[in-house]
Structures are given as C-alpha cells and as structure tokens.
Amino acid sequence: MFYRENGQFKTTYAADQQIFTIAQDKWFVLGVIAFAFLAVPMLADEYMFRAILIPFLILALAALGVNLLVGYCGQITLGAGAFMAVGAYAAYNFLIRIDGMPLIGALLLGGLTSAGMGILFGIPSLRVRGLYLAVATLAAQFFCDWAFLRIKWFTNDSSSGSVSVSNLEAFGWIIDSPVEKYLFCLSFIVIFALLAKNLTRATIGRQWMAIRDMDVAAEVIGIRPMYSKLSAFAVSSFFVGVAGALWGFVHLGSWEPAAFSVDRSFQLLFMVIIGGLGSIFGSFIGAAFIVILPIFLNQFLPALGSLVGVTISTAAVSHAELIIFGSLIVFFLIVEPHGLARLWAIAKEKLRLWPFPH
Amino acid sequence: MGFFIETLIGGLMAGMLYSLVALGFVLIFKSSGVFNFAQGAMVLFAALAMARFSEWANAALGGNSLFLANLIAFVGAGLMMLLVAWAVERFVLRKLVNQEGATLLMVTLGITYVLEGIGQTIFGSEIYNIDVGMPKDPVMMFESLFEGGILINKEDFIAALIAAVLVGLLTLFFQKTPVGRALRAVADDHQAALSIGIPLNRIWVIVWLVAGVVALVAGIIWGSKLGVQFSLATVALRALPVVILGGLTSVPGAIVGGLIIGVGEKLSEVYIGPMVGGGIEIWFAYVLALVFLLFRPQGLFGEKIINRV
Numbered sequence: 001m002f003y004r005e006n007g008q009f010k011t012t013y014a015a016d017q018q019i020f021t022i023a024q025d026k027w028f029v030l031g032v033i034a035f036a037f038l039a040v041p042m043l044a045d046e047y048m049f050r051a052i053l054i055p056f057l058i059l060a061l062a063a064l065g066v067n068l069l070v071g072y073c074g075q076i077t078l079g080a081g082a083f084m085a086v087g088a089y090a091a092y093n094f095l096i097r098i099d100g101m102p103l104i105g106a107l108l109l110g111g112l113t114s115a116g117m118g119i120l121f122g123i124p125s126l127r128v129r130g131l132y133l134a135v136a137t138l139a140a141q142f143f144c145d146w147a148f149l150r151i152k153w154f155t156n157d158s159s160s161g162s163v164s165v166s167n168l169e170a171f172g173w174i175i176d177s178p179v180e181k182y183l184f185c186l187s188f189i190v191i192f193a194l195l196a197k198n199l200t201r202a203t204i205g206r207q208w209m210a211i212r213d214m215d216v217a218a219e220v221i222g223i224r225p226m227y228s229k230l231s232a233f234a235v236s237s238f239f240v241g242v243a244g245a246l247w248g249f250v251h252l253g254s255w256e257p258a259a260f261s262v263d264r265s266f267q268l269l270f271m272v273i274i275g276g277l278g279s280i281f282g283s284f285i286g287a288a289f290i291v292i293l294p295i296f297l298n299q300f301l302p303a304l305g306s307l308v309g310v311t312i313s314t315a316a317v318s319h320a321e322l323i324i325f326g327s328l329i330v331f332f333l334i335v336e337p338h339g340l341a342r343l344w345a346i347a348k349e350k351l352r353l354w355p356f357p358h
Numbered sequence: 359m360g361f362f363i364e365t366l367i368g369g370l371m372a373g374m375l376y377s378l379v380a381l382g383f384v385l386i387f388k389s390s391g392v393f394n395f396a397q398g399a400m401v402l403f404a405a406l407a408m409a410r411f412s413e414w415a416n417a418a419l420g421g422n423s424l425f426l427a428n429l430i431a432f433v434g435a436g437l438m439m440l441l442v443a444w445a446v447e448r449f450v451l452r453k454l455v456n457q458e459g460a461t462l463l464m465v466t467l468g469i470t471y472v473l474e475g476i477g478q479t480i481f482g483s484e485i486y487n488i489d490v491g492m493p494k495d496p497v498m499m500f501e502s503l504f505e506g507g508i509l510i511n512k513e514d515f516i517a518a519l520i521a522a523v524l525v526g527l528l529t530l531f532f533q534k535t536p537v538g539r540a541l542r543a544v545a546d547d548h549q550a551a552l553s554i555g556i557p558l559n560r561i562w563v564i565v566w567l568v569a570g571v572v573a574l575v576a577g578i579i580w581g582s583k584l585g586v587q588f589s590l591a592t593v594a595l596r597a598l599p600v601v602i603l604g605g606l607t608s609v610p611g612a613i614v615g616g617l618i619i620g621v622g623e624k625l626s627e628v629y630i631g632p633m634v635g636g637g638i639e640i641w642f643a644y645v646l647a648l649v650f651l652l653f654r655p656q657g658l659f660g661e662k663i664i665n666r667v
Contacts, residue, residue, distance in 0.1 A: 145641075
C-alpha cells in the first residue's frame with residue numbers, strides 16, 4: 001500500500017541511476033541513518049553500546065568487506081580474522097611509531113597495510129578455486145596468528161604480548177565515552193557502506209560479479225581475472241583491516257592475537273552467508289544476527305530455566321548455547337540458503353504487488 | 359644422521375595420524391560433495407563417547423576386563439556415530455541437495471557447534487583418558503647401524519600400523535563390495551546413480567557412518583595420546599592442509615599428503631623453527647600445501663578440474 005513506485009517518473013539518466021530508485025527506499029534508509037545518529041544515543045544505555053551496538057557496527061563493517069570478496073567476487077575466504085589482525089596491529093604500529101600520526105590516518109594506513117597483505121595472500125586465487133582456495137586462505141590466518149604472537153616487533157616488545165591504545169582523538173574530538181565511540185564507528189560504517197555500494201555498482205564491481213558467475217566467460221569478454229581478483233582481495237582486506245583496527249582501538253582498547261583467531265574468520269563468513277551473499281544490506285543483518293544471538297541466548301536461557309523451576313549451571317548454559325546457535329544456523333541455511341537479505345527482498349516484492357499475488 | 363632419521367620417522371608417524379583425520383574429510387567429500395568441517399567435532403564426539411562408555415562399562419564389569427569394557431565402549435561409540443550419521447542425513451543433507459559448496463560448508467560448521475554442545479552435555483567437559491592398553495614406552499632400534507640408535511615411540515608405531523590397516527580395509531571396501539561401488543557411483547554423478555536405483559539417502563548415511571568410524575579410530579588414537587578434551591576438535595584444522603595437498607577426492611592422496619605434511623612439519627620445526635622463534639609447525643603445513651597448490655591446483659591426486667563455458 002505504501003511501498004509503490006507508481007507515479008515516480010524518472011526524467012533524467014541521473015535519476016535513473018540513483019542508488020535507491022524508489023523514493024520509499026531512499027527515505028527509509030535516510031530515516032534509519034538519522035535514527036542511528038540522533039535517537040539511538042539518547043535511547044540506549046551504556047551496556048547496549050558496549051556489548052551490542054559497537055561490536056555490531058564494527059563486525060558489520062568487516063562482514064561488508066568479506067561480502068565484497070565472497071559475495072561479489074566469489075572467492076571464499078577463511079582468513080578474514082587475519083586481515084583484521086593485520087589492520088589492528090599495523091594501525092597500532094603506525095600510531096605509536098610515527099609522532100603526531102592522527103588516529104584516522106593510522107586507521108586508514110592499517111587498512112592499506114591489510115590490503116597489501118590481502119593482495120599477497122590473494123595470489124593463490126589466480127590458480128586455485130573454490131574450497132581449495134578457502135583452505136588455502138587459512139594459511140594467512142595461521143601465519144598471522146603466529147607472527148603477532150612470536151615476532152615481538154609488532155607488539156612493540158610488550159612483555160605480556162598484548163598491546164593497548166588509549167586517548168583516542170580525531171580532529172580535536174576526544175573519544176572516550178561509549179556514546180562517542182558509537183558515533184565514531186557509525187560515521188565510519190556509513191561512509192564505508194556508501195563506498196561499498198558504489199563500488200559494486202561501478203565497473204570494478206561488475207567485473208567482480210562477472211568473475212564470480214563464470215570466470216572463463218568473463219575473461220573471454222575482456223575482463224582481466226588477475227586485476228579483478230586481486231582488486232577484490234585488496235578492497236575487501238582494506239575494509240576488514242579498518243574494521244580490525246576499530247575493533248582493537250575502539251571496542252577492545254587492549255588486545256592479544258587471540259582476539260582475531262580463526263573463530264573470528266568463521267564468524268565473519270557466517271555473517272555473510274546467513275545475511276546474504278552479494279548484498280550490502282545482508283552484511284548488516286548477518287552481523288546483527290551473529291552478534292545478538294549469543295547475548296540473547298545467554299540472557300534468555302537462565303531466565304527460561306528459572307521460569308520452569310530449574311537452575312541451569314553455567315556450563316550447561318554454554319553448551320546449550322552452542323547447540324541452539326548451531327541448530328539455528330543450520331535451520332536458516334535450510335530455510336533460505338540465499339540468506340536473510342533474500343527474505344527481505346521477497347517481502348518487498350510482495351509489498352509492491354499487494355494485494356495482487358503477481 | 360641418527361637424529362635426522364629419528365625426526366623423519368617421527369614425522370611419518372605423525373603424518374599417519376593426520377591422514378586418519380584427513381580420510382574422514384575425503385570420504386564425505388567424495389560421495390556427497392560436502393566439505394565436512396564437522397570432522398574435528400566428530401573426532402571429539404567419538405572420543406568422548408569412547409572414553410566415557412569405557413569408563414562406565416569398566417565400572418559395571420567391576421574392573422575385571424579392560425578389553426571387554428573397551429569392546430563394549432567401541433560398539434557403543436560406533437552406535438553413537440550411526441545416530442549422528444542418520445541425524446545429519448535426515449535433518450540436514452536431505453534438505454540441502456543441490457546447494458552451493460559454500461552453503462554446505464557453513465552447514466557443517468553449524469553441525470560442528472551442535473556436536474560440540476551435545477557431546478559435552480552428555481559426556482561432560484573435563485579431560486578424560488582412553489586406555490586401550492597401548493604400550494607407552496619408547497624402544498631403541500637399529501643400534502648397530504647408528505650411534506645411540508633411533509628412539510621410536512611404540513604407541514606411535516602401533517597407531518601408524520592401525521591407520522595403515524584401516525586404509526587398506528577402506529580401499530577394499532570401496533573397490534570390492536557392492537556398497538563401495540554404489541558409493542563410487544554416487545561420487546561420480548548423483549543423478550546417474552539415482553536413475554539406476556541407488557538409494558542416495560541410505561548411501562549418505564553409510565558414508566557418514568564410515569567417516570564416523572574413521573573419526574572414532576582417530577579419536578581413540580589421538581585421545582590416548584593427548585587425553586580426550588575440547589582441543590581434540592582442533593585436530594581437524596591440522597589435518598586440512600593434508601586434504602588439499604593430497605586432493606579432496608583421493609584416498610591415497612590423504613595418505614601421501616599426510617606423510618608429506620607430517621615429515622615437513624617435524625623437519626621444519628627442528629631445522630627452521632629455532633631460526634625464527636619456534637612454533638612454526640602450525641602454519642608451515644598450510645604454506646607447504648599452498649606452494650603445492652600453485653603448481654597443481656587440484657592437489658596431488660585430485661581429479662583434474664575442467665572448466666567449460
């Protein structure tokens with residue numbers, strides 16, 4: 001009823017090539033962004049920011065990066081955690097080793113370093129495909145885990161092996177309260193999401209999709225596979241690296257290599273696949289699902305237990321969490337192998353046609 | 359020289375153990391095209407079942423016969439793996455026929471969580487021991503050939519022997535029995551296999567059961583070496599380079615790959631490790647596999663990948 005494009009005539013090419021061609025979509029997204037910037041800081045409490053909102057935003061950014069590679073270019077990666085680590089440690093080293101390095105500069109340089117690593121570990125993708133590639137990217141993961149644990153230079157010779165960053169400041173704005181951290185991350189992710197959306201609409205994104213759908217055919221029509229695949233690895237690693245730097249600097253404050261273990265890589269791939277491959281919006285839903293579900297189960301299960309008069313031990317709760325989390329993942333993949341974003345798209349299509357079925 | 363050969367033999371034996379885990383991956387991938395990340399969780403689950411069943415059976419028998427208790431436990435754990443195989447086929451695989459590789463991979467990761475959760479809920483989450491009466495003392499060999507001889511761990515030796523026997527049995531099973539032939543037919547082409555009347559669903563249960571039994575044997579051997587605990591599930595990550603090195607679809611590949619990785623890991627740890635600060639065996643296997651892949655993208659023995667437009 002409300003979601004119709006009737007009467008929205010496009011009279012210029014510019015109007016036809018907008019990101020959101022339907023006005024309702026545009027207003028909805030702008031509304032969500034305005035809500036996130038203006039209303040959420042007033043509504044949410046500190047726990048919400050620390051435990052849910054900030055992790056969600058940063059992991060959504062990382063998932064976005066992974067989605068560019070896996071969803072748009074079709075190269076499965078299990079090494080995303082490693083690129084987060086590279087981003088975090090590189091940004092850390094840029095910040096402490098170069099005097100007067102601004103925070104934003106350090107974050108972006110961390111991302112660029114990660115992009116370089118991405119190109120390096122993306123080289124096998126020129127020869128190796130599919131599941132073989134997925135396992136090959138684990139090499140990046142284990143190598144980085146090892147390097148940041150054993151090579152003391154990366155951690156500035158700290159004795160405990162953990163590094164910490166304090167006094168975050170950007171353009172004279174001192175970021176210390178959770179609300180400010182939230183707004184800082186939110187600005188990053190809005191800009192990067194816009195960037196990602198535009199990249200996927202541009203030449204480079206179309207090349208990635210052609211490579212994903214059929215790389216031999218893409219090569220025949222003149223797309224350079226090496227350039228496309230490596231650029232996908234670079235851009236994806238850049239996003240993931242910036243997310244990693246934010247995760248270390250803003251969310252954790254001080255961290256060890258274990259913060260970016262192979263579990264993190266799996267988690268990111270989960271977000272992308274549950275959210276929807278090849279969908280910017282899907283990265284956000286996927287991240288929300290994976291971040292919120294464990295917290296929800298953690299709170300909900302003991303409450304449920306006390307409701308029926310059983311006290312559940314913490315060990316049993318953590319095991320039950322594993323079981324339910326795993327089952328839900330299996331369930332969602334069975335119900336909608338194309339991800340939650342696909343469900344959203346179907347719902348929108350139905351709304352457009354409503355009340356008619358076709 | 360003696361030290362080098364000792365390291366080499368140690369590597370070969372560790373390699374056989376990797377092959378054992380890798381075999382589980384290959385079996386399932388060959389017959390259903392699923393890259394089964396849950397293999398590690400299956401090893402953990404099977405080992406947990408074995409450890410606890412043997413403990414309980416031993417208590418029920420009054421501690422008289424360790425062999426009988428272990429036998430009962432082995433059968434019990436085998437039945438548990440049958441249950442797992444049936445459940446996976448019935449509730450997951452059957453509904454995901456014809457999906458993409460990435461989706462199936464993610465599903466097995468989901469299964470991993472479920473198995474880890476259920477395993478620890480039923481059998482507890484402490485560290486357990488499996489005692490199947492393997493001798494633990496090392497022996498000296500070839501003392502006449504080298505100065506000081508070569509130290510060989512008897513336990514490793516027996517484990518390698520068991521792995522070799524298992525591989526032989528599996529090869530026979532695949533080549534000579536009707537079920538094995540059906541499995542190979544399914545591996546080649548699902549539709550063609552269906553059209554000549556091979557029941558796909560039952561075949562999948564059998565494959566997962568065989569992979570489960572392989573996981574059980576791997577779990578017993580690894581468990582009696584390291585103790586049964588949660589970290590056993592990460593053995594799968596150590597065995598992954600073996601699979602891609604040998605080729606995802608090749609049983610001999612899993613063996614040869616395992617041996618190469620085992621030897622490479624041990625030699626690199628001993629000879630290169632001290633130069634860069636140690637602990638390199640975890641990623642060395644992956645880098646080794648990666649270098650091999652650059653020359654043979656389908657692994658050493660994998661089927662050649664042909665692209666058609």
